[in-house]
Amino acid sequence: MNFASPFSITLWTLSLLSLFGLPIGHAMIASSILYLFMVGQDMGTAAEQLLNGLYNSYVLLAVPLFLFAAELMNMGSMTDRLTRFCDMLVGRFRGGMGHINIVQSIIFAGMSGSAIADAAGTGRVAIAMMTKDGRYPVSYAAAITAVSAVIGPIIPPSIPMVLYALISDASIGYLFLGGVVPGLLMGFAQMGINSYMAHKHNFPVEKGIGLRELPGVTLEALPALLMPVILLGGIYSGVMTPTEAAAVAAAYAFLVSAVLYRSITVRNTYQAALTSARSTASIGMLIAGALAFNYVITIENIPETVRVLLGGFDLTPTTFMLLVNVILLVLGCLLEGSTILLVVVPIFIPTAQALGIDLVHFGVVVVVNIMIGLITPPYGLLLFIVAKISGTPLGPIVRDTLPFLWAMIVALALIAFVPETVLWLPKLMGYKG
Template sequence: MHISPFAICVAMIVGLGILGLPIGHSMIVATIVYLLLSGLDLGTAAEQVLNGLFNSYVLIAIPLFILAADLMNIGSLTDKLLRFCLVLVGRFRGGLGHVNVVANMIFAGMSGSAIADAVGIGRIIVGMMAKDGRYPVAYAAAITASAAIIGPIIPPSIPMVVYALVSDASIGYLFLGGVVPGVLLGVGFMVANSLIARRRNYPVEAPVPLREIPKITIDAFPALMLPVILLFGIYGGVMTPTEGAAAAALYALFASTVIYRAVTWKQLYEAILTSGKATTSIGMLIAGAFAFNYVVTVERIPDGLNVFLSQFDFSRATFLLAVNILLLILGCLLEGTTILLIVVPILIPTAKALGIDLVHFGVVVVVNIMIGLLTPPYGLLLFVLANMTGQPLGSIVRQAVPFIVLAIVVLGLITIFPDLVLWLPRIMGYKG
């Protein structure tokens, strides 16, 4: 029985991944085997990787956003933001849950990474919520993990940078498209937290004395200015998103070291090292995807998928529904960047053929992938919070169910009503 080189290639990626080899390495190895079995030049794998990495200026934004997030975590920016959020929403029932969500919405304008948000804010806010038994630790972990998915939806966003890489959609308009869905998620989570807090009688925080509010606001002002500088710089035409990422990292360094004076040389070294490790991990994954995407192109998989789907006479709504179901299932099993780099490029030609706007499609895809961070068995945010708090994974999942359901409702709304995504980009001149 003849087995096609492509089938062997896919089987190797899955098999090596199951055995524990990082997915980026698995794709590179499988691509080399495919080239060998197909009688093609083995050097093509290296050529695809190098051409892809060197020709993608947009990729430079990823390590810079990661560095900005790490610099904010070691400085006292996170502490200042949390105190400011406590002033805003701490006095309401379930106030610390609200603080968690609002802080993530503000922090979202800086890091672009859900994991960075969960680690940066989570370490502090979970301790605040669990202190003296005010909230169950599992609930604190669940709302922290849920709120962290807002980060890559409200701009800037590392997953949107990756999507722009594979789709050629405008990063700036993708960022703008994420604003309304991100705010909808934040408001939805706060409503859910309020209802849960009332039903379980969670405490109300003591209001911050009026005389302290000006000082807390002034202390938080440099931290609050980062998203303002970043977004007005990008949408004011002063800098590209990549240059904006560099500005974010530089400003985070300046605020942490000069304004707040909260960083030692050792912490700075560790932040750069941590950022380098995270960048290397993502870089290998992107390199592997460039190599594997060559295989997908040679095998004409997108064309074949188009022909296959054309038999079913899909409407836009039906196709988007199918994509949502597919990505929600894959989100339970695969890491988000892997889905963006391998699965999404295959779907984009069909989306184009059906006349689906690529900015709208990109935001729908990213929201899907963020929900995948909360869904077991591969919900990465769940693992991060379980490891951070020492709580059983099952307990955190049970507490996170209302937030996961709400996130899926928001996903349904932005799928059915594209204007929720495209309204703000169109105001800023988008013609799509």
């Protein structure tokens, strides 16, 4: 590799700008502009191609809408009602509060599509509930909140899957379906570890909700529970596209919270819009930077070079998937998930196609890897979020996260090397591969 070539200088510039604290989206834009200047590319032509790509990406509208829906649910009382419903289902078992936390995340996953929204919203309630009267260590409550939030973008709807569809042209609808079984598998793995830890540390058994209260608790939670049914039913019946489903999610969350539960005000709605707009702007800047940098990568023909290079090693689909999983897990310790998804993953897609790996299966495996990266130190964004919410040092949280992390890596191996765990449900709904 020529360390004085325009592409090498671009990589050095990107690395240095990031190390000096410039947001990664801005760093990618600046380094890409430098590259175009050095190779004599017309800036106007490059900008036109990037803008045309964005204008044609109708699917990106789903991102702010799902974020807005999640904010409305967190500000309303939907989360509290879901918590009580989960308590009714699993609260009576040993370690029941941990099970409630996990099941709540599984249900919430069918509404928000964002791990951060799950951890920041339901997590605050869950940690307070688990640590009341010293029933659970704060670090354990924070750890289980972080790991259960990972399920959010695996079970549909999923913002990372929307971004993967943008770079791969895979069907969003089938990607969403492909995430259902892996998401549930992750949830069961976490509940198994929680049961083991509960018996090992003799965590308390909670008093179950009486039979007389069951109909009332279910009825109160029913409007919130219906959201995933409406969204997924609408998508797979052909009534609405995933982007339209995101708009329906936001409208439904607003109507349920404002009209039925009467739990949000005009001020709350404005705050939810403001928060989701800020998050959207952050993601949008990252997407813009990734598209600019991917334009540079395309000019340099990096994906084809990587495909030929990997082809020289005579990789089988199994060894390729093993290699990709290791690379993504390592990168997840160091980089933000969306950066990996938008910059690194497109390099692997041509090789995956050449090896006959299904892009829906590959996409779900990629998303699961990136979600696990959210709880792996030193970056582990979810670890920092729950540490801030709980007021606990990061060290004890990382320690209590490790048993869950190993269980999730085992589940990831099953998802990666048994494609039917992902493709069974899409094929049942007509996916031909």
